[in-house]
Amino acid sequence: MEIITTADQLSLSQTFDCGQCFRWQKIEENVWSGIIFGRVIKMTQLPDKIILEGVDEEFFSNHLQRYFDLDRDYSGIKNILSADSMAKTAIDYAPGIRILNQDPFETLCSFIISQNNNIPRIKGIIDKFCRLLGTEIEEDCYSFPTPEAVAKCSIEDLAPIKSGFRAKYLLDCAQKICDGTVDINLAKTMDTDTCREYLMQIKGIGPKVADCSMLFAFEKIDVFPKDVWIKKAMASLYPDGLPECFNDYMGIAQQYIFNYVRNSDIEL
DNA sequence: AGCCAGGGTCTGC
Protein backbone atom coordinates (compact mmCIF):
# COMPACT_ATOMS: atom_id res chain seq x y z
CA MET A 1 0.00 0.00 0.00
CA GLU A 2 1.08 3.62 -0.17
CA ILE A 3 0.80 7.05 1.42
CA ILE A 4 0.31 9.94 -0.94
CA THR A 5 2.65 12.58 0.41
CA THR A 6 5.70 14.64 -0.41
CA ALA A 7 8.91 14.74 1.60
CA ASP A 8 8.18 18.20 2.97
CA GLN A 9 5.17 16.73 4.79
CA LEU A 10 6.70 13.41 5.81
CA SER A 11 10.37 12.74 5.22
CA LEU A 12 11.46 9.28 6.33
CA SER A 13 15.11 10.24 6.68
CA GLN A 14 14.38 13.44 8.58
CA THR A 15 11.81 11.78 10.84
CA PHE A 16 13.84 8.65 11.60
CA ASP A 17 17.14 10.47 11.98
CA CYS A 18 16.23 13.35 14.28
CA GLY A 19 16.87 11.57 17.56
CA GLN A 20 13.34 10.58 18.52
CA CYS A 21 13.61 6.90 17.56
CA PHE A 22 16.56 4.53 17.40
CA ARG A 23 15.52 1.38 15.59
CA TRP A 24 14.64 2.30 12.02
CA GLN A 25 17.36 1.18 9.65
CA LYS A 26 18.31 2.73 6.36
CA ILE A 27 18.64 -0.14 3.89
CA GLU A 28 19.50 1.94 0.88
CA GLU A 29 18.85 5.48 -0.32
CA ASN A 30 15.22 6.40 0.52
CA VAL A 31 14.46 2.90 1.80
CA TRP A 32 13.92 2.20 5.50
CA SER A 33 13.09 -0.90 7.51
CA GLY A 34 11.58 -0.92 10.98
CA ILE A 35 9.83 -3.15 13.47
CA ILE A 36 6.68 -1.75 15.03
CA PHE A 37 3.67 -3.41 16.61
CA GLY A 38 5.45 -6.73 16.18
CA ARG A 39 5.73 -6.45 12.44
CA VAL A 40 8.61 -5.85 10.04
CA ILE A 41 7.85 -2.96 7.72
CA LYS A 42 9.71 -1.59 4.73
CA MET A 43 9.12 1.93 3.48
CA THR A 44 10.33 3.59 0.30
CA GLN A 45 10.16 7.34 -0.18
CA LEU A 46 9.33 8.49 -3.72
CA PRO A 47 8.83 12.11 -4.82
CA ASP A 48 5.04 12.08 -4.40
CA LYS A 49 4.34 9.04 -2.26
CA ILE A 50 5.67 6.50 0.20
CA ILE A 51 5.41 2.79 -0.58
CA LEU A 52 4.79 0.48 2.37
CA GLU A 53 5.56 -3.23 2.32
CA GLY A 54 4.29 -5.61 4.98
CA VAL A 55 1.26 -3.43 5.63
CA ASP A 56 -2.42 -3.81 4.76
CA GLU A 57 -5.12 -1.15 5.03
CA GLU A 58 -6.33 -2.41 8.39
CA PHE A 59 -2.87 -2.38 9.98
CA PHE A 60 -2.28 1.05 8.54
CA SER A 61 -5.44 2.62 9.93
CA ASN A 62 -5.15 0.81 13.26
CA HIS A 63 -1.49 1.61 13.90
CA LEU A 64 0.54 3.56 11.35
CA GLN A 65 -1.88 6.45 10.95
CA ARG A 66 -1.31 7.37 14.57
CA TYR A 67 2.35 6.29 14.63
CA PHE A 68 3.20 8.83 11.94
CA ASP A 69 0.88 11.45 13.43
CA LEU A 70 -0.89 11.70 10.09
CA ASP A 71 -4.06 13.29 11.49
CA ARG A 72 -2.22 16.39 12.65
CA ASP A 73 -1.98 19.44 10.42
CA TYR A 74 1.76 19.98 10.25
CA SER A 75 1.53 22.60 7.50
CA GLY A 76 -0.60 24.76 9.74
CA ILE A 77 1.63 24.21 12.75
CA LYS A 78 4.80 24.97 10.80
CA ASN A 79 3.18 28.19 9.60
CA ILE A 80 2.41 29.27 13.14
CA LEU A 81 5.89 28.38 14.43
CA SER A 82 7.51 30.21 11.51
CA ALA A 83 6.45 33.51 13.04
CA ASP A 84 9.75 33.09 14.88
CA SER A 85 12.58 33.47 12.37
CA MET A 86 14.88 31.01 14.15
CA ALA A 87 12.15 28.38 14.16
CA LYS A 88 11.51 29.07 10.50
CA THR A 89 15.16 28.41 9.72
CA ALA A 90 15.02 25.14 11.66
CA ILE A 91 11.80 24.09 9.91
CA ASP A 92 13.15 24.92 6.46
CA TYR A 93 16.24 22.86 7.30
CA ALA A 94 14.12 19.71 7.85
CA PRO A 95 10.45 20.37 7.04
CA GLY A 96 9.61 16.68 6.79
CA ILE A 97 10.06 15.88 10.48
CA ARG A 98 6.96 14.51 12.19
CA ILE A 99 6.64 13.58 15.85
CA LEU A 100 6.14 9.81 16.07
CA ASN A 101 3.68 8.22 18.50
CA GLN A 102 5.78 5.27 19.59
CA ASP A 103 5.33 2.37 21.97
CA PRO A 104 5.48 3.66 25.56
CA PHE A 105 7.64 0.91 27.08
CA GLU A 106 10.08 1.01 24.19
CA THR A 107 10.30 4.78 24.45
CA LEU A 108 10.79 4.82 28.22
CA CYS A 109 13.61 2.26 27.90
CA SER A 110 15.17 4.05 24.95
CA PHE A 111 15.39 7.38 26.76
CA ILE A 112 16.56 5.74 29.98
CA ILE A 113 19.40 4.41 27.86
CA SER A 114 19.90 7.83 26.32
CA GLN A 115 20.98 9.50 29.55
CA ASN A 116 24.51 10.86 29.45
CA ASN A 117 25.00 8.99 26.19
CA ASN A 118 25.35 9.67 22.47
CA ILE A 119 22.99 8.62 19.71
CA PRO A 120 25.21 6.06 17.92
CA ARG A 121 25.84 4.20 21.16
CA ILE A 122 22.18 4.46 22.22
CA LYS A 123 21.28 2.66 18.99
CA GLY A 124 23.87 -0.04 19.65
CA ILE A 125 22.66 -0.73 23.19
CA ILE A 126 19.02 -0.90 22.10
CA ASP A 127 19.94 -3.28 19.29
CA LYS A 128 21.73 -5.59 21.74
CA PHE A 129 18.79 -5.30 24.14
CA CYS A 130 16.37 -6.50 21.43
CA ARG A 131 18.64 -9.35 20.36
CA LEU A 132 19.01 -10.47 23.95
CA LEU A 133 15.40 -10.31 25.12
CA GLY A 134 13.18 -9.69 22.10
CA THR A 135 11.72 -12.39 19.88
CA GLU A 136 12.96 -13.00 16.37
CA ILE A 137 10.10 -12.07 14.03
CA GLU A 138 12.02 -12.64 10.84
CA GLU A 139 15.59 -13.52 9.96
CA ASP A 140 17.73 -11.10 12.01
CA CYS A 141 14.71 -8.93 12.96
CA TYR A 142 13.85 -8.78 16.66
CA SER A 143 10.89 -7.24 18.44
CA PHE A 144 11.45 -4.88 21.34
CA PRO A 145 11.49 -6.83 24.63
CA THR A 146 8.26 -6.95 26.62
CA PRO A 147 8.18 -5.59 30.20
CA GLU A 148 7.66 -9.17 31.39
CA ALA A 149 10.80 -10.42 29.65
CA VAL A 150 12.88 -7.62 31.15
CA ALA A 151 11.38 -7.86 34.64
CA LYS A 152 12.56 -11.47 34.91
CA CYS A 153 16.18 -10.41 34.47
CA SER A 154 18.88 -9.61 36.96
CA ILE A 155 21.48 -6.89 36.49
CA GLU A 156 23.99 -9.55 35.47
CA ASP A 157 21.59 -10.84 32.81
CA LEU A 158 21.72 -7.42 31.17
CA ALA A 159 25.52 -7.24 31.17
CA PRO A 160 25.83 -8.22 27.47
CA ILE A 161 24.04 -5.08 26.30
CA LYS A 162 26.72 -2.88 27.91
CA SER A 163 24.28 -0.30 29.19
CA GLY A 164 26.46 0.42 32.20
CA PHE A 165 24.79 2.07 35.19
CA ARG A 166 21.49 2.23 33.28
CA ALA A 167 20.78 -1.51 33.59
CA LYS A 168 19.22 -1.15 37.05
CA TYR A 169 16.95 1.57 35.68
CA LEU A 170 15.70 -0.68 32.87
CA LEU A 171 14.84 -3.36 35.42
CA ASP A 172 13.02 -0.90 37.66
CA CYS A 173 11.02 0.38 34.69
CA ALA A 174 9.96 -3.12 33.64
CA GLN A 175 9.14 -4.18 37.19
CA LYS A 176 7.01 -1.13 37.96
CA ILE A 177 5.04 -1.67 34.77
CA CYS A 178 4.55 -5.38 35.46
CA ASP A 179 3.45 -4.91 39.06
CA GLY A 180 1.08 -2.09 38.17
CA THR A 181 2.94 0.69 39.98
CA VAL A 182 3.07 2.45 36.63
CA ASP A 183 0.04 2.02 34.41
CA ILE A 184 0.73 3.13 30.84
CA ASN A 185 -2.90 3.65 29.91
CA LEU A 186 -3.56 5.61 33.07
CA ALA A 187 -0.53 7.79 32.37
CA LYS A 188 -1.94 8.69 28.98
CA THR A 189 -5.07 10.10 30.59
CA MET A 190 -3.12 12.38 32.94
CA ASP A 191 -2.34 16.02 32.35
CA THR A 192 1.28 16.69 31.49
CA ASP A 193 2.60 17.75 34.90
CA THR A 194 0.89 14.87 36.68
CA CYS A 195 2.14 12.44 34.06
CA ARG A 196 5.72 13.70 34.46
CA GLU A 197 5.70 13.16 38.23
CA TYR A 198 4.05 9.79 37.72
CA LEU A 199 6.69 8.55 35.27
CA MET A 200 9.47 9.89 37.50
CA GLN A 201 8.55 7.21 40.05
CA ILE A 202 10.74 4.98 37.91
CA LYS A 203 14.41 5.12 38.88
CA GLY A 204 16.49 6.65 36.13
CA ILE A 205 13.63 8.76 34.82
CA GLY A 206 14.05 12.45 35.55
CA PRO A 207 12.45 15.47 33.88
CA LYS A 208 14.27 15.12 30.56
CA VAL A 209 13.60 11.40 30.04
CA ALA A 210 10.00 11.87 31.18
CA ASP A 211 9.46 14.75 28.75
CA CYS A 212 10.94 12.86 25.79
CA SER A 213 8.80 9.84 26.64
CA MET A 214 5.67 11.96 26.93
CA LEU A 215 6.36 13.70 23.63
CA PHE A 216 7.23 10.58 21.65
CA ALA A 217 4.87 8.03 23.22
CA PHE A 218 2.21 9.61 25.45
CA GLU A 219 0.79 12.20 23.04
CA LYS A 220 1.87 15.19 25.10
CA ILE A 221 3.05 17.88 22.71
CA ASP A 222 3.14 20.63 25.35
CA VAL A 223 6.52 19.56 26.72
CA PHE A 224 9.92 21.02 25.83
CA PRO A 225 12.61 18.44 26.65
CA LYS A 226 15.87 20.14 27.61
CA ASP A 227 18.98 18.18 26.73
CA VAL A 228 22.47 19.67 26.52
CA TRP A 229 21.95 20.81 22.91
CA ILE A 230 18.66 22.55 23.61
CA LYS A 231 20.10 24.20 26.70
CA LYS A 232 22.92 25.63 24.61
CA ALA A 233 20.43 26.72 21.94
CA MET A 234 18.17 28.43 24.46
CA ALA A 235 21.04 30.30 26.07
CA SER A 236 22.38 31.43 22.70
CA LEU A 237 19.27 31.90 20.55
CA TYR A 238 16.54 32.63 23.10
CA PRO A 239 18.21 34.42 26.04
CA ASP A 240 14.93 36.20 26.82
CA GLY A 241 12.78 33.08 26.72
CA LEU A 242 10.90 31.14 24.09
CA PRO A 243 8.64 32.99 21.64
CA GLU A 244 4.90 33.04 22.22
CA CYS A 245 4.13 31.31 18.94
CA PHE A 246 5.56 28.08 20.42
CA ASN A 247 2.92 27.93 23.15
CA ASP A 248 0.49 25.45 21.64
CA TYR A 249 3.16 23.25 20.02
CA MET A 250 6.14 23.35 22.36
CA GLY A 251 7.22 19.77 21.72
CA ILE A 252 7.08 20.07 17.96
CA ALA A 253 9.00 23.34 17.99
CA GLN A 254 11.60 21.73 20.24
CA GLN A 255 12.15 18.87 17.85
CA TYR A 256 12.76 21.10 14.82
CA ILE A 257 15.20 23.21 16.83
CA PHE A 258 16.96 20.22 18.38
CA ASN A 259 17.48 18.71 14.95
CA TYR A 260 18.77 21.98 13.53
CA VAL A 261 21.27 22.82 16.24
CA ARG A 262 22.51 19.24 16.38
CA ASN A 263 22.82 18.48 12.68
CA SER A 264 23.43 21.78 10.93
CA ASP A 265 26.76 23.58 11.08
CA ILE A 266 25.40 26.43 13.17
CA GLU A 267 27.82 27.62 15.87
CA LEU A 268 26.17 28.27 19.23
C1' DA B 1 44.38 11.04 25.60
C1' DG B 2 40.73 13.44 26.99
C1' DC B 3 36.27 15.35 26.28
C1' DC B 4 31.62 14.59 25.44
C1' DA B 5 27.08 12.45 25.02
C1' DG B 6 18.76 13.59 23.95
C1' DG B 7 20.83 12.92 32.59
C1' DG B 8 19.77 11.08 37.10
C1' DT B 9 20.86 9.84 41.87
C1' DC B 10 22.76 10.66 46.06
C1' DT B 11 24.88 13.39 49.45
C1' DG B 12 25.85 17.51 51.91
C1' DC B 13 24.93 22.19 52.67
Place this chain on the structure above:
DNA sequence: GCAGACCATGGC
Protein backbone atom coordinates in the same frame (compact mmCIF):
# COMPACT_ATOMS: atom_id res chain seq x y z
C1' DG C 1 16.01 23.92 46.98
C1' DC C 2 20.68 23.72 44.88
C1' DA C 3 25.69 22.45 43.88
C1' DG C 4 28.91 18.83 43.11
C1' DA C 5 30.66 14.07 42.89
C1' DC C 6 29.74 10.05 40.69
C1' DC C 7 28.03 6.85 37.46
C1' DA C 8 29.80 2.93 32.55
C1' DT C 9 30.84 3.13 27.98
C1' DG C 10 32.56 4.18 23.56
C1' DG C 11 32.37 7.82 19.66
C1' DC C 12 35.14 11.34 18.13
